[in-house]
Amino acid sequence: MFRQNVAALIKFKDKYVACFRSDHSTWQNVQGGIEDSDKSPLKAIIRETKEELGLEENDFKIIYQSKYWRRYFFPKEILKKERFKGNIGQEQLWFLIELKNFNSINLEKSVGEFQKVDLFDIERFLETYSKWKKPGFYDFCRELGVIKY
Structure with a gap:
């Protein structure tokens, strides 16, 4: 089963917010599971953005x-974590x-969840992004047209 999840590419001017994880030292973006209390994926990404970056809803705009x-799919080391039990990956x-x-x-x-944040251009973000999560991120960047390859 795939755990339902939301993710955000956060833009500031001509760069993107990259978040360095506290637990497995990789760069990624804001993301998280959709909880029962979330009324929609939109509400979930607003909550996750507030939880993970300490932002208030008026600090950002969903565009x-x-x-x-x-x-x-989760790698083996993630599959061992109790909170992901019963899931083979995330959607x-x-x-x-x-x-x-x-x-x-x-x-x-x-x-x-994150020990630091930085602003990256999209190419650097893709180069440094968590390997096993990269295909979905790459595909979303193509959907947006921020990369052409």
């Missing part, structure tokens, strides 16, 4: 929702979010 869900719905002010990110108000 696009992907046309379809994307799947990836993600992606969003493009525009951040109004990069300095509004406050990791001290977040849940601690």
